[in-house]
Amino acid sequence: MDAEGKGMSLTELFRPRTTVDLSKRPRRLRGSAAMRDLVREHTVRISSLVQPLFVADEGQTKGEIPSMPGIYRYSVDAAASETRELQALGIRAVLLFGVPDFKDAVASSAHDPHGVVQRAIRAIKAAVPEMLVVADLCNCEYTDHGHCGILDERGDVDNDATLEVLGRTALSYAEAGVDVIAPSDMMDGRVAYLRATLDASGYPALPIMSYAVKFASAFYGPFREAVDSMPQFGDRRTYQMDPPNGREAVREALLDIDEGADIVMVKPAMAYLDLIRAVSEVSEVPVACYNVSGEYAMVKAAALNGWIDEERIVDELLVAFVRAGADIIITYFAKSHAQRHQR
Numbered sequence: 001m002d003a004e005g006k007g008m009s010l011t012e013l014f015r016p017r018t019t020v021d022l023s024k025r026p027r028r029l030r031g032s033a034a035m036r037d038l039v040r041e042h043t044v045r046i047s048s049l050v051q052p053l054f055v056a057d058e059g060q061t062k063g064e065i066p067s068m069p070g071i072y073r074y075s076v077d078a079a080a081s082e083t084r085e086l087q088a089l090g091i092r093a094v095l096l097f098g099v100p101d102f103k104d105a106v107a108s109s110a111h112d113p114h115g116v117v118q119r120a121i122r123a124i125k126a127a128v129p130e131m132l133v134v135a136d137l138c139n140c141e142y143t144d145h146g147h148c149g150i151l152d153e154r155g156d157v158d159n160d161a162t163l164e165v166l167g168r169t170a171l172s173y174a175e176a177g178v179d180v181i182a183p184s185d186m187m188d189g190r191v192a193y194l195r196a197t198l199d200a201s202g203y204p205a206l207p208i209m210s211y212a213v214k215f216a217s218a219f220y221g222p223f224r225e226a227v228d229s230m231p232q233f234g235d236r237r238t239y240q241m242d243p244p245n246g247r248e249a250v251r252e253a254l255l256d257i258d259e260g261a262d263i264v265m266v267k268p269a270m271a272y273l274d275l276i277r278a279v280s281e282v283s284e285v286p287v288a289c290y291n292v293s294g295e296y297a298m299v300k301a302a303a304l305n306g307w308i309d310e311e312r313i314v315d316e317l318l319v320a321f322v323r324a325g326a327d328i329i330i331t332y333f334a335k336s337h338a339q340r341h342q343r
């Protein structure tokens with residue numbers, strides 16, 4: 001036979017060698033727990049996890065969210081004591097979502113200085129000053145039609161009218177003492193608009209974590225049950241991204257960084273690991289990913305049925321987000337993961 005294998009039959013060409021080359025043995029580094037620990041490439045730091053919290057006005061507090069076992073709507077006081085527990089477990093940040101009593105077409109209760117999120121920010125910062133309080137900034141929990149923006153006479157989301165409301169709400173969160181603003185509405189130009197608004201009002205040091213790459217995803221179903229934000233008509237496809245588009249995701253992230261985002265987020269996480277990787281490769285700022293409600297619900301449902309091992313599944317998922325390039329992980333599993341990994 002010649003060097004290129006010319007003239008050999010396929011069977012000859014692919015015949016296994018009779019002797020295994022024992023110098024190539026990847027299993028050498030898998031032989032014990034200590035060895036596996038020694039060569040482990042990635043770890044999930046508890047301090048990079050963010051726990052989402054639903055804070056509800058009096059009339060809206062209720063027990064567990066049916067599609068999210070272990071997740072609750074808290075009153076303002078209960079949210080503050082929950083935060084104390086999270087702090088004791090080593091969690092450094094919470095992400096607040098409001099469930100208000102009052103909704104109207106223009107999201108008035110979003111920028112009420114005594115609104116539920118504004119009160120929760122004050123209560124949590126008073127109870128646990130070291131906890132980073134991130135506030136999700138969006139209108140969908142506060143509009144009676146359930147859309148993330150203000151609607152024009154045709155029922156379409158009016159981009160610039162929405163920015164104004166977002167700006168007012170961001171300032172009311174800033175005044176309440178929030179540590180990070182996290183716009184999740186997907187309006188065009190909102191990061192630049194919010195940066196300018198905050199800077200002009202004496203908050204140049206307040207960071208913006210942008211939901212830069214946010215898809216119109218079916219994985220948000222349980223969340224919408226949690227906060228009653230299901231659109232009353234239509235869907236969010238005219239402002240959230242189309243799931244098949246990856247190149248556009250990178251472009252959205254770069255746009256937001258250009259507009260002044262301090263952190264960019266990819267959401268959801270499990271079905272978008274490729275985009276966490278792509279964004280982390282080009283981003284000059286930290287990258288967050290959001291392991292969303294539907295992802296939590298799937299794991300919980302299977303675990304409660306005894307079909308999967310929740311603890312191992314969660315460990316595997318969280319480290320996959322880190323391996324993909326996420327610096328920050330927003331996850332409903334933050335608390336239970338921290339509880340299991342306390343030393």
Ligand code: PBG
Pocket residue numbers: 136138140148184185219220221222223224236291292293294
């Ligand atoms: C608000 C918002 C949503 C989520 C975070 N912020 C819902 C949506 O866009 O419909 C989803 C979070 C989750 O599913 O856990 N716009």
